[in-house]
Amino acid sequence: MAKEKKQPRPKAEPPKGFRDYFGAEVTERADMLARIAEVYRAHGFDPLETSAVETVEALGKFLPDVDRPNEGVFAWQEDDDGKWLALRYDMTAPLARVAAQFRNDLPAPYRRYTMGPVWRNEKPGPGRFRQFYQCDADTVGAPSVAADAEICGMLADALEAVGIDRGDYIVRVNNRKVLNGVMEVAGVLDPSDPTKFEAERGTVLRAIDKFDKFGEAGVRALMGKGRMDESGDFTKGAGLTDEQADIVMGFMEAKRDTGAATAARLRELVGGSALGLEGVDELETIAALLESQGYGPDRIVIDPSVVRGLGYYTGPVFEAELTFEILDEKGRARQFGSVAGGGRYDDLVKRFTGQAVPATGVSIGVDRLLAALRAKGRLEGRMAGPVVVTVMDRERMGDYMAMASELRAAGIRAEVYLGNPKNFGNQLKYADKRESPVAIIQGADEAERGVLQIKDLILGAKIAASASVEEWKSQPAQFEVSRGDLVAKVQELLARYAG
Amino acid sequence: MAKEKKQPRPKAEPPKGFRDYFGAEVTERADMLARIAEVYRAHGFDPLETSAVETVEALGKFLPDVDRPNEGVFAWQEDDDGKWLALRYDMTAPLARVAAQFRNDLPAPYRRYTMGPVWRNEKPGPGRFRQFYQCDADTVGAPSVAADAEICGMLADALEAVGIDRGDYIVRVNNRKVLNGVMEVAGVLDPSDPTKFEAERGTVLRAIDKFDKFGEAGVRALMGKGRMDESGDFTKGAGLTDEQADIVMGFMEAKRDTGAATAARLRELVGGSALGLEGVDELETIAALLESQGYGPDRIVIDPSVVRGLGYYTGPVFEAELTFEILDEKGRARQFGSVAGGGRYDDLVKRFTGQAVPATGVSIGVDRLLAALRAKGRLEGRMAGPVVVTVMDRERMGDYMAMASELRAAGIRAEVYLGNPKNFGNQLKYADKRESPVAIIQGADEAERGVLQIKDLILGAKIAASASVEEWKSQPAQFEVSRGDLVAKVQELLARYAG
Missing domain, CATH: 3.30.930.10 (Bira Bifunctional Protein; Domain 2)
Structure with missing residues (x-):
């Protein structure tokens, strides 16, 4: 790149009247x-x-x-x-x-x-x-x-x-x-x-088009001398006589x-x-x-x-x-x-x-x-958040990426957390922002025992919001499964919420 | 619209370097x-x-x-x-x-x-x-x-x-x-x-990127004094010595x-x-x-x-x-x-x-x-031409449109010919341009008898191109079906070519 010049920082915004679309x-x-x-x-x-x-x-x-x-x-x-x-x-x-x-x-x-x-x-x-x-x-x-x-x-x-x-x-x-x-x-x-009265007809057309907005009186005013709106702005009318306007209004x-x-009525008109x-x-x-x-x-x-x-x-x-x-x-x-x-x-x-x-x-x-x-509520839930595989041990990134791969191979949207893994709370906040249904957790100890934790984030959110202690106990929002059962157990969980 | 002005006709073309994409x-x-x-x-x-x-x-x-x-x-x-x-x-x-x-x-x-x-x-x-x-x-x-x-x-x-x-x-x-x-x-x-030698490194990067195009000699020339191409145009080089260029070429x-x-080799370098x-x-x-x-x-x-x-x-x-x-x-x-x-x-x-x-x-x-x-031939046949319902009697347009509707309801792409129906040959030429697999034909006489003609345009094209008279006889490219069998018979025909 060319030598850095001391310039003011550009504003991070699109031109006015333009916007971005997300997700x-x-x-x-x-x-x-x-x-x-x-x-x-x-x-x-x-x-x-x-x-x-x-x-x-x-x-x-x-x-x-x-x-x-x-x-x-x-x-x-x-x-x-x-x-x-x-x-x-x-x-x-x-x-x-x-x-x-x-x-x-x-x-x-x-x-x-x-x-x-x-x-x-x-x-x-x-x-x-x-x-x-x-x-x-x-x-x-x-x-x-x-x-x-x-x-x-x-x-x-x-x-x-x-x-x-x-x-x-x-x-x-x-x-x-x-x-x-x-x-x-x-x-x-x-x-x-046909070029005669073209401007007048244009005005009449626009007047009729505004029937819903201005009502009959407003439309008649626009067909006649003109119309003053609430702010005092005056729109010049087409200059039709009342008789002419009657004919158009009949239509x-x-x-x-x-x-x-x-059709019969129009034929008369x-x-x-x-x-x-x-x-x-x-x-x-x-x-x-x-x-x-x-x-x-x-x-x-x-x-x-x-x-x-x-x-x-x-x-x-x-x-x-x-x-x-x-x-x-x-x-x-x-x-x-x-x-x-x-x-x-x-x-x-x-x-x-x-x-x-x-x-x-x-x-x-x-x-x-x-x-x-x-x-009409016809657009909800068409884009599901991904399963988030959290990172407990930075040096076992390969294991985590393999888990996400396996989930994807089974048709499940899945990703590994790629931010700084130090603060585990941040990882769960991230999963929340991603609207993830499920988080996967595996520490060194679990890896050694060949197991991992599946955290049901949908249930977790429900419990946090309203559930009693009894419900929490009967339906744990986090449970341990064998590493080999990862895909099957996540599928099971997602199926429960798909219905 | 405003009064027509005597202006030269605009050219019907996009700006240079722009194009349209069809179908x-x-x-x-x-x-x-x-x-x-x-x-x-x-x-x-x-x-x-x-x-x-x-x-x-x-x-x-x-x-x-x-x-x-x-x-x-x-x-x-x-x-x-x-x-x-x-x-x-x-x-x-x-x-x-x-x-x-x-x-x-x-x-x-x-x-x-x-x-x-x-x-x-x-x-x-x-x-x-x-x-x-x-x-x-x-x-x-x-x-x-x-x-x-x-x-x-x-x-x-x-x-x-x-x-x-x-x-x-x-x-x-x-x-x-x-x-x-x-x-x-x-x-x-x-x-x-890091800003030192920035221009030189840029030249070296571009030289390396052209290895496939210019070969080793060309890349070495660009890293050194420069390179003359076949047309005589000279590109200034990065000015590296042979020893310096050797090191980069080793990479x-x-x-x-x-x-x-x-990785081991790179570690040495x-x-x-x-x-x-x-x-x-x-x-x-x-x-x-x-x-x-x-x-x-x-x-x-x-x-x-x-x-x-x-x-x-x-x-x-x-x-x-x-x-x-x-x-x-x-x-x-x-x-x-x-x-x-x-x-x-x-x-x-x-x-x-x-x-x-x-x-x-x-x-x-x-x-x-x-x-x-x-x-690689991976894009062929992804967009099939529509069944074309031809128009024999202009006043029976409703019947023809109903046929197309029925075909569409069965998931078959279908349209009625909407040009001037006078010349029937033009309708078949149109079907040809649309790459239609099938044309539907129903004259007044057929309508009265409750039948219509199905014309197999794929077979028709094959016969026209190569087949002997025997084949033509054994597999007619046009046949009559009852009006009620329209959808079933067209489905049958399309299934034959889908395989």
Whole structure:
């Protein structure tokens, strides 16, 4: 290494908005993603892993979400040619690049899934990180809404595969075309010039998307002149008249008891709009395709209140919501809410090739789904602590390592204490920190007699916490076994707690 | 979306030096890493996933490898405070940061493994990428060489777990202290001032590390005045005299038939160097600990020719080499070579806390190990193509999707063709591209009769390639079954090819 310079010590912390994941946090996520991948694979989706870095040119630099125009990417310039590179901010932009780049080699349609981190150069906040996981599945090159139906069904299957019970989730499906038909009726969409009223429609979309949060009055204010929040901040509205807003609100409230009844109501609302009618037809087709596969309304429903904020959706949109209640930070019961969403976006690949390629897909919010599984108690005990072989005689390290080896050969997680063995209490504290079920102890005297001590740390902890002297006597937390019985006795003990 | 601007189309390609991974490339790597993780976990190592982004301050900005001082990291400045952030270039620097940051919370010693991408701002070349996977296991806070021995044994276990047979690999262990003892004897290390001759020792280390490539003459040239390569490029040498070089070369050639004989030879070579003798003792301890766990010299050996290039190693160093031959690009047989390496580095955490914390670890070259498994034929057939349900009647999409659903419910990967169904030939071409074993076909007439056609695409391909007319007749590649027998018949067919 170069000569030591007198520099201030670096701070031992990650950049703000970044964090580390330890132990079970890593394995639980990996397990969950593996289960999802299995469902995706069963549906014929192939894995894809793109590079984390893209050219800013290919990425389009900013998030395509009109809701958050100021949020950016982490970007830097290449040393040699000055080209701007950036970390991907989602999985859709890289998919568009791959679909364009490999269009002659990939199967058409191309079904792919991908899972991995994305990065956003946003202001971090509590529980809001600048690196997080996404898990996406998309079908590129399939114009038929059968592709959308497939993804909705697959999403329901994936949720059940990771441990969300039927009845604890609902996948809601809507169609942007129906909404656009309603906008046409309301006079804020001109089919002969789709760019007209674009900003107004964006504002309406975002307003509808906030129905749960702001209620009808808030949404109406945002569709009209604008809305003042509690802090006094004013959000400019779309400028719709009350009559126009009535039409849009009618759409929001069009959900009926059955998919057929909802479709009939929507058909009334879109009136003469060709686009709107096309959208209703598509919703009916999706409902029929799902029914033919046995996905009932307890799993997937047509629901006009789902709009999804992103401007780029062009047809069906969908959202998976967890319907069970959890307690929020103030102890109030509330529904868990959305964990996945997606829809059809037919124009994304066009940026590269000039050709429109139909695409549809879903993105699962990995951290939210993990939090839901944790709230449901579905993640406990997936990572057991190791058996710790303690060290009584430093010079018999070989014996201790051999014990750990034997345990591992029998499929038991095991390790030797590798710190300074002088203070035996520290070794037991270490075993405690490791959440070890069992400690192995063998002093010189025991080694000579061909025996060792097995310390049941789970029972030990129970006794320390609550048990009476009688229980302690009847079930000793530490006992001597012959050296040759090490593996069998530890297996026996672990089996007792596995049940 | 914003108004369309007339901009040149972006190029559909990743930045240079980056690539995408498709299908089996993704699952094979994931499978291999899962097997390695299982071995690491069995040894008591816990997973850790640090953020991809670190402050440049925490990272130390440049690779700590004196061999490549000009290679850097991908770095950029924060918008608000101007702080420099960068993508991690390895897994060791983030571990050092975590070990310092969480030193009061982590178990001590802390065993951790991690796997994920790292990024290097290097000039890309053929097969040389700027993003690649590393898979590391380290023990922080264990001064005893038992920790090094554990990692060597675990490395051997991991190689066997992923499919490298015993006999096809060897883990070589050496000790930097022995080499430093030899350097002391040769007069290029002054124990009273370790910074003296640092550059010279760096050059000697790199020279030794290239023994396989340059041979004895090349290494001697680099230890002396320098070496001219075939292209005429001159590399400056360490400036050792012939006598000094003799002493170092003697170390390189100290390997004997048994570990004990090698240790005895090394003891002669380090003469009166206290550091050197300590190193030999450590090697003997490691050998004894490995023997007590049954790791024979067919798996792990003491080998003084292993030095590892990195300047920061302070004690034991180790390397896993695959010993089987593969054909190189010119068709010549050559040994596959190194797939993993590591060693003890006791000073890394000190940067943050001022306190020296002993650490030792290993890094597996994920891509090289995958290439080795591929060369050994251990990766074939791990990802089967889906059964493709073809579409004869667009309006009966629900029936086709139900067929795929039933197959999936029976654990069979299956999908419906979602492209334009008009040209049936395209559907079969698609099935071919998907490497489908079976296609399902049902026209209106068949639907009415309650039957469908199963097309055996594997047999079909065989017949197309080679079979005579007789074989074709005796084993039809397409046959009709009752609709109700779909799953059973496909299972039967797949079972035939699974064996």
